[in-house]
Amino acid sequence: MEKKIIKNIEEMRDFADFYVKNLKKEQNRAEIIILTGDLGSGKTTFTQAVANFFKIKDYITSPTFVIQKQYKIEDNNLGFENLIHIDAYRLESGEELLNLNWRENIQDNRNIIFIEWPERVKEVLPKKVKKISFKFIDENKREIIYD
Numbered sequence: 721m722e723k724k725i726i727k728n729i730e731e732m733r734d735f736a737d738f739y740v741k742n743l744k745k746e747q748n749r750a751e752i753i754i755l756t757g758d759l760g761s762g763k764t765t766f767t768q769a770v771a772n773f774f775k776i777k778d779y780i781t782s783p784t785f786v787i788q789k790q791y792k793i794e795d796n797n798l799g800f801e802n803l804i805h806i807d808a809y810r811l812e813s814g815e816e817l818l819n820l821n822w823r824e825n826i827q828d829n830r831n832i833i834f835i836e837w838p839e840r841v842k843e844v845l846p847k848k849v850k851k852i853s854f855k856f857i858d859e860n861k862r863e864i865i866y867d
């Protein structure tokens with residue numbers, strides 16, 4: 721586990737680039753990264769930075785009203801073709817993800833999936849997922865812990 725203090729948004733963007741470039745990609749299933757931390761701790765900001773890294777242009781900042789957003793990823797040497805951003809905040813249980821193609825999506829190694837509020841859907845999460853936790857320190861500072 722690594723721990724980092726991020727001093728501002730710029731550093732959060734740098735961290736997102738670093739994180740994606742250094743991912744040890746799963747070979748036989750989707751890459752699932754759960755994002756934990758309080759409201760406003762930076763989960764969406766991080767995901768947006770990942771979307772920028774992949775040159776996704778139509779990224780929607782707040783998918784809170786949309787549970788799941790899927791974006792096509794063009795040209796990258798990591799082998800990903802889709803970025804899927806899930807915000808489970810409004811879900812009552814993981815079962816609700818099953819209607820959103822969850823089972824198929826997690827088996828497809830072309831997918832990189834980020835999930836905010838994974839606690840809400842823990843029954844359907846595979847045992848082995850990557851995790852990043854975000855903690856608010858002050859207005860601009862965040863602590864992140866990742867494996």
Ligand SMILES: Nc1ncnc2c1ncn2[C@@H]1O[C@H](COP(=O)(O)OP(=O)(O)OP(=O)(O)O)[C@@H](O)[C@H]1O
Pocket residue numbers: 726727728729730732757758759760761762763764765766836854859860861862
């Ligand atoms: N270093 C930083 N990293 C990330 N966000 C920062 C940082 N400094 C300030 N912010 C601000 O903090 C807010 C983080 O909001 P964000 O929507 O990313 O949080 P969240 O964890 O997704 O919250 P929610 O659980 O409500 O979805 C943004 O307004 C962002 O501009």
Ligand SMILES: [Mg+2]
Pocket residue numbers: 763764765807836
């Ligand atoms: Mg968010």
